[in-house]
Amino acid sequence: MSLVTLFVSSLDTRSERRFDLQLPISQLKGKLEPITGIPVGNQQLAIYNNDADIQPTRVLDDDQRPLGFYSPADFQVLKVVDTNPSATFTGQLTDLSGVEKFELSDEQYAVRQDSVLAYKQRHKVGRFAEKTEPTPPPTIGVNIPIGSRCEVESTEPGLHKRGTVRFVGPTDFGGTGGMWVGVEYDEPMGKNDGSVQGKRYFTCAPKFGVFVRPDKVMVGDFPVEDPFADEEM
Structure with a gap:
């Protein structure tokens, strides 16, 4: 059996269907009647390449010919026109011109108590x-005295980032709030001179200052390291 897939289109319907190419046009119309609601005697059939085409590629005007005689291709459009729509309901299901519309002004809608707007107002939605x-982030007590020696956590093995605590407290930067610790490094491993975004929190030489979270700072007896201690004499 040789089949073809067509889009069946009428004024009220559109669907994808498969038909036997050996099916006579008279029998094809019989299959199209329950699909489109158009009686067999009122059907006018034509094949189009797509819905936008104005001129058909074939007009199926001989009821005795098989569908294959008109050489339809898969996914072309088979349009079914009702030649006597006044005798049927064709077009009436999709014609909304005679439907009375219920309309409300914005002011009328606003005073109704059975609307979605009223529901949202009552239940404080949206x-x-x-x-x-x-809620501001809670202030956590930090026991890091200013002036104490410290070592800042480093991700580089063997690197000791030591310095002196110069600032402890909240800042205007960082976005999430909370406490920061300002450290003056012993070496130029920092990012600033104790000021950030134009506001000064402490003073040190450029590249010696850094701000870190308290959990990255360890306070203790951390002497200044001699960078030449490991060199051979």
Whole structure:
């Protein structure tokens, strides 16, 4: 059996169907009647390449010919036109011109108590939800005395980033708030001179200052390292 897949299109319907190419046009119309609602005697059939085409490639005007006689190709459009729409319901199901529309002005809608708007207002949903101020992050006590010697955590093995604590407290940078520790390094391994974004928190030479979170700082007896201690004499 040789089959072809076509888009069946009428004023009220559109569907994808498969048909036997040996099917006579008279029998094809019988299959199309329950699909389109158009009686067999009122059907006018034509093949189009697509829905946008104005001119058909074939007009199926001989009921005795098989469908294959008109050489339809897969996914072409088989349009079914009702030649006597006044005797059927063709087009009436999709014609909304005679349907009375229910319309409300914005003012009328706003005073109704059975609307979605009223529901949202009663239950404080969406834009009617109560506005809450963001909760600031809790201030955590930090026992890092200013002036104490410290070592900052390093991801590089064997690198000791030692210095002196010069600042402990909140800052205007960082976004998430919380406490920061300002350290003056013993060597120029830092990022600033104790100021960030134009605000000064402590003073040191450029590239000697850094700000880190308290959990990255270890306070203790960390003497200044001699960079030449390991060199042979």
